[in-house]
Amino acid sequence: MMNKMKNWxxxxxxxxxxxxxxxxxxxxxxxxxxxxxxxxVAFVGYMIxxxxxxALVMYYIPHADHAFRSVQDIMTKxxxxxxxxxxxxxxxxxxxxxxxxxxxxxFLMGNYKRPRELTWVGGVLMLIITLAFGLSGYLLPWTxxxxxxxxxxxxxxxxxxxxxxxxxxxxRGGDYVSGITLxxxxxxHVSILPPLFLILMVIHIALIRRIGLSGxxxxxxxxxxxxxxxxxxxxHPDGYPYYPYLxxxxxxMVVGYFIxxxxxxxxxxxxxxxxEATVPADPLKTPESIRPEWYLLAPYQMLKLIPNKFLGISxxxxxxxxxxxxxxxxxQKEKNIFQRPVLRSVFIVIIITLLILxxxxxx
Amino acid sequence: xxxxxxxxxxVGVFGTVSFASFAYPLVRFxxxxxxxxxxxxxxxxxxxxxxxxxxxxxxxxxxAIVINRPGKGFIAxxxxxxxxxxxxxxxxxxxxxxxxxxxxxxxxxxxxxSGPPPKPLLKLPLRVEGxxxxxx
Numbered sequence: 001m002m003n004k005m006k007n008w009x010x011x012x013x014x015x016x017x018x019x020x021x022x023x024x025x026x027x028x029x030x031x032x033x034x035x036x037x038x039x040x041v042a043f044v045g046y047m048i049x050x051x052x053x054x055a056l057v058m059y060y061i062p063h064a065d066h067a068f069r070s071v072q073d074i075m076t077k078x079x080x081x082x083x084x085x086x087x088x089x090x091x092x093x094x095x096x097x098x099x100x101x102x103x104x105x106x107f108l109m110g111n112y113k114r115p116r117e118l119t120w121v122g123g124v125l126m127l128i129i130t131l132a133f134g135l136s137g138y139l140l141p142w143t144x145x146x147x148x149x150x151x152x153x154x155x156x157x158x159x160x161x162x163x164x165x166x167x168x169x170x171x172r173g174g175d176y177v178s179g180i181t182l183x184x185x186x187x188x189h190v191s192i193l194p195p196l197f198l199i200l201m202v203i204h205i206a207l208i209r210r211i212g213l214s215g216x217x218x219x220x221x222x223x224x225x226x227x228x229x230x231x232x233x234x235x236h237p238d239g240y241p242y243y244p245y246l247x248x249x250x251x252x253m254v255v256g257y258f259i260x261x262x263x264x265x266x267x268x269x270x271x272x273x274x275x276e277a278t279v280p281a282d283p284l285k286t287p288e289s290i291r292p293e294w295y296l297l298a299p300y301q302m303l304k305l306i307p308n309k310f311l312g313i314s315x316x317x318x319x320x321x322x323x324x325x326x327x328x329x330x331x332q333k334e335k336n337i338f339q340r341p342v343l344r345s346v347f348i349v350i351i352i353t354l355l356i357l358x359x360x361x362x363x
Numbered sequence: 364x365x366x367x368x369x370x371x372x373x374v375g376v377f378g379t380v381s382f383a384s385f386a387y388p389l390v391r392f393x394x395x396x397x398x399x400x401x402x403x404x405x406x407x408x409x410x411x412x413x414x415x416x417x418x419x420x421x422x423x424x425x426x427a428i429v430i431n432r433p434g435k436g437f438i439a440x441x442x443x444x445x446x447x448x449x450x451x452x453x454x455x456x457x458x459x460x461x462x463x464x465x466x467x468x469x470x471x472x473x474x475x476x477s478g479p480p481p482k483p484l485l486k487l488p489l490r491v492e493g494x495x496x497x498x499x
């Protein structure tokens with residue numbers, strides 16, 4: 001039966017050649033490591049979000065009068081609704097962690113450098129869309145936490161003169177967060193962001209295939225210790241085969257991702273659900289403790305510390321711009337961060353600052 | 364003018380007009396202009412708010428607070444923090460209004476005391492007529 005199916009596919013799509021090209025003859029650098037699997041982990045994380053999101057949308061009602069109740073019903077009445085909601089919520093947090101870790105390792109290995117600048121820019125844009133997924137999805141349960149966190153986030157553009165109020169009304173669909181905001185955030189979450197993300201993902205993967213998998217600048221000899229000056233697809237003729245060498249690493253990390261996700265769901269089911277996330281939205285009462293998710297705590301605390309709103313938000317945008325276009329700003333040819341003490345020190349200072357701001361924001 | 368150039372110009376002009384005639388309604392559709400609802404006055408009894416007390420009301424569908432300040436009389440202000448739109452809370456013991464989101468504080472005139480709010484709370488017109496407080 002299996003052979004018949006294989007033959008059927010072989011005749012129509014040239015299955016053997018596909019497997020040979022993409023699996024058995026595909027070679028990867030000998031010094032590739034476990035951190036090179038994080039892109040795949042993020043990809044699987046997105047798939048989990050898509051599948052659990054489609055399941056949730058079957059029961060969720062995007063209306064201010066019903067949204068909270070429908071989410072409660074998903075958690076308590078729909079068979080295994082709790083599982084899909086938990087997978088979606090825990091998965092979104094783990095996904096952002098995986099993407100951040102992926103970007104950090106790409107940064108450390110200098111793999112944003114020529115010819116991979118566009119791959120980096122696409123990756124950061126995907127991170128921004130992932131955060132937009134998080135923000136738009138945050139409002140959907142229509143809880144106190146989601147309502148007021150969204151009020152704060154949608155107020156951010158008001159720092160800008162002339163267009164600020166317009167942008168805020170564009171996001172909210174009115175002067176305040178209301179049922180209209182819920183509808184448009186739902187539209188954003190399920191019908192605007194997914195195709196945008198899909199386009200970026202296709203471009204990202206196409207670029208990786210076109211340019212070739214990079215190695216690491218550490219350890220064994222690597223011709224990418226100095227960036228290329230002409231287009232040449234990176235190949236690893238003397239490297240290890242993709243299957244099983246890198247594939248098994250990827251499989252291990254994906255399994256690890258699932259283990260962490262299900263460990264949180266099983267042993268800390270309320271980890272991502274503080275008290276305000278279980279109370280229906282009340283537009284007349286801001287809760288005493290209103291904090292964004294962990295990945296936004298650092299910018300949140302920064303906004304708190306900088307007395308001028310325009311200055312604070314402008315600084316955030318500038319930092320984001322530097323992050324996106326970093327490959328074009330970093331003119332040094334050396335990829336190995338261990339040979340670059342200044343960059344290494346800056347990276348450590350940034351990480352420590354982010355950790356302190358996150359811890360401070362959490363208090 | 365060559366026919367090809369004319370064609371290019373026509374495509375450019377009609378293309379721009381078509382785009383604009385689609386883009387403008389889309390922008391207006393997505394970002395309706397601010398609500399221009401008629402101001403509705405709110406009438407409260409002085410007895411509802413003892414000295415040092417407060418009452419939260421909806422003024423034109425927006426949360427507002429009326430405070431009876433010791434020695435200074437009544438004042439009405441918007442509850443919407445001028446920083447990022449959370450609602451301030453009146454803390455009687457400390458004679459101030461505090462925003463729970465980013466810890467901005469305001470005095471009972473609505474002026475910023477500390478924190479990131481860029482401007483004072485919006486003051487609402489208020490007058491006292493006999494035993495009545497009229498906001499708006």
